[in-house]
Structures are given as C-alpha cells and as structure tokens.
Amino acid sequence: MRFIILYAVTYLRNITVRIDEETYKAIEELTRVEKTDRSTVARKLIARGLEHLRRERALKLYREGKCTLWKASEMAGVPLREMIDLAKSEKIPIHFSAEDVDEAWRAAFEED
Incomplete structure (x- = not known):
C-alpha cells in the first residue's frame, strides 16, 4: 500500500500596528468569545476591513x-449582481451602459 503525503504551506507576512487600549480590550474580548488567539482575531478584522474598504472605494x-x-x-471582489444590490442599498442610481454589457459579455466568455 502506498501513501501520498501532501503538505500545504501558507506563507504569512508580519505587520506591526499600534492600537489604543479600547481596541486592545475589544480584541481580547473577541479572543475569549471566539476561543482563539489574538493573531487570528486580528487577521479576521483586517480581512473584513479590507473587504469593506474595497466595496466602499468601488461604490465611490x-x-x-x-x-x-x-x-x-471587479474592484470590490463581488459578483455583478451583488454590486447592483450594494449600489441600490446606497441609493446610487444604476446606469447599465452598452459598455457594461460588453464587459459583462467578454468576462462571461473569457477563457482562462
């Protein structure tokens, strides 16, 4: 019998930030509630913050x-349908032009 062992290696970069006491306490609380470590909580917060900022920038x-x-x-990293919903929720008028249709058509049939 043969076994194949696969290894998944993820390289993570370090970043150092200074935070105020209130933020530190909030992270500590999340650490306890989530039953995890500060690094995991910080990574989740950064990921969600980046997601929010990307959407905000794209909408702007x-x-x-x-x-x-x-x-x-594309900039927000969400499907077109979700972007339409985001724009509507922000009361941004939807202007779906011929250029938008062309881009959507090309993207739908793009070969990788």
Whole structure:
C-alpha cells in the first residue's frame, strides 16, 4: 500500500500596528468569545476591513462615474449582481451602459 503525503504551506507576512487600549480590550474580548488567539482575531478584522474598504472605494468611483458597474464589481471582489444590490442599498442610481454589457459579455466568455 502506498501513501501520498501532501503538505500545504501558507506563507504569512508580519505587520506591526499600534492600537489604543479600547481596541486592545475589544480584541481580547473577541479572543475569549471566539476561543482563539489574538493573531487570528486580528487577521479576521483586517480581512473584513479590507473587504469593506474595497466595496466602499468601488461604490465611490462608480457614484462619481469614474468606472463602470462591472469594473466596480471587479474592484470590490463581488459578483455583478451583488454590486447592483450594494449600489441600490446606497441609493446610487444604476446606469447599465452598452459598455457594461460588453464587459459583462467578454468576462462571461473569457477563457482562462
């Protein structure tokens, strides 16, 4: 009988930040509630914060007419349908142009 052993190696980068006492206490509380370590909580917070900032930036650029709805969805890292819902929830008028249709069509049939 043969066994194959696979190893998954993830390389993580270090970052150092200074936080105020209130933020530190909030992280400690989450650490206890989640039954995990501070690093895991910090990674989750950073990931969610980045997700929020990407969406916020994409919506801002779309609102200002600096990108198409399709491009905004790519920048935010969400499907077009979700980007439409995000724009609607922010009361941003949806302008789906011929360019948007062309981009969506090309992306749908793009070969990797």
